[in-house]
Amino acid sequence: MSFIRIENVWKEMGDQIVLENLNFEIAQRSFVMLVGPSGCGKTTFLRMLLGETSPTRGRILLEGEPLSAEPDAARGVVFQRYSVFPHLTALGNVMLGPELAQSRVWGKLFGAPRRALREQALALLDQVGLAEARDKYPAQMSGGMQQRLALAQALMRKPKILLLDEPFGALDPGIRTDIQSLMLNLWHETDLSVVMVTHDLAEAFRLGTRIIAFERRRDRPDEKARYGATIAKDIEIWPPRLAGRRDRNRPGRDDPAFDGAVPGRPALQLAGSPT
């Protein structure tokens, strides 16, 4: 049984076919990057995974079960903006998920459970580099800090999949590199599968285990509405990036892979190397 299975999914909005005939599977613990030109439906696809909108035809299965038609705690999300709550401090934002889970009526914990949760939340804030900012409100933080906070907030609820909609797109290059490293670390350390939309190819290759490019096959104005985008490229990163096995089998990006670095894959033949 595959982790996520996309079966014959079509998405239409009015007369416009946005996505057509998507069929693929996503393995557990993978880090899938969705790329493609603007308006190719990659964000629409992510929002279907999220449950904000549903496929016009076909279905999406998560661990064999059809996705529920509304967002739930199995799927965490970070958007480009507005992913954290402006009226809560950093600590409050991170504590919110577990508070909602444990206190169905008030959505707020008091006393000993609150103190225990606070410790957990502080540890996670520390892990994402926001220990100093725990009492700050989002409006007092930089864009990069807000996105770190959004990641922490989503991870606190331990989702099966983390959906990222261009989360680092609005950040300065230096900050973006930092938060990309953080994202990679979190993915290595947490039992997490990630699907991320980006328009930055370097980012896609830096983070992903697999890159899926969406594209419209036909883009002439007269036929544009009747043909949606579909998968144009489906690239497994080579050498494979394996969750939780950071750098052990992984040489530098431009180096050839070591022989037998990955079980089940043929060893890379280097020119001039003895066979």
Place this chain on the structure above:
Amino acid sequence: MRLINVRPRRGQEFALRTLPFVLTAAAYLIFSALRLTENPADKLLPALGTMGEALRTLAFHADPRTGDYIFWTDSLASLQRLFLALGLATLIALVAGVAMGLLPVMGALLNAYVAVVSMAPPLALLPILFITLGLGEASKIALIVIGCTPVMIRDLTLRVSELPREQLLKAQTLGASSWQIALRVVLPQMLPRLIDALRLQLGPAWLFLIAAEAIASDSGLGYRIFLVRRYLSMDVILPYVAWITLLAFLSDAGLRWLQARAFPWFAAARAS
């Protein structure tokens, strides 16, 4: 230099700010003095001393007939009506606004209805209220509630629907139920905005209060100024109007202070 780039310095700004007040006061004093030299019995623009004397009588001398200190019983009666009514209006607006903004079903049910009802001129409803609720406190409070609530509901509904959709999605991915979203995400973000809505309704609320008191009452600031109008008692009316203005200004300032104090995140979040 272009006018749009000319900024007053600190001292200048203070001077500019006080100027209109000083000019108004000066104009009053000049015209009052002119009229009084012509006719010392003139009642239209009484001197400051005359007004002070009238106010002192009302505030510090018990009314021989009832034993009340009229100025204070008037203020208390009016403020009680006003705050009770605004409290009710705020509570209804909060519940209805959050429900209508957050739940599409409630929005579909009530949006058009509230939009129509808010167009009915409240003062035209006053006779109906007097007939159905009598001339007591209930009809006056009802007038203010009816006048202020629909506008506040519409404002708050808009504010709720302005919340970024991402926030509601994010809350759902954290496992929140509709109730929890209302309680932990929407409500706390609406409270400071509710204060804004309330501040804007202070003016209309005073208008409705004074209208209701003028027509049928036996106490209250509005009642008093319409009563003494018969005797051309500008020496009472003017201080009362100033007092009403001051009360309205102070409640506005108080609400602004509360907003800044209780919701420290709000100013920055609104700016971004």
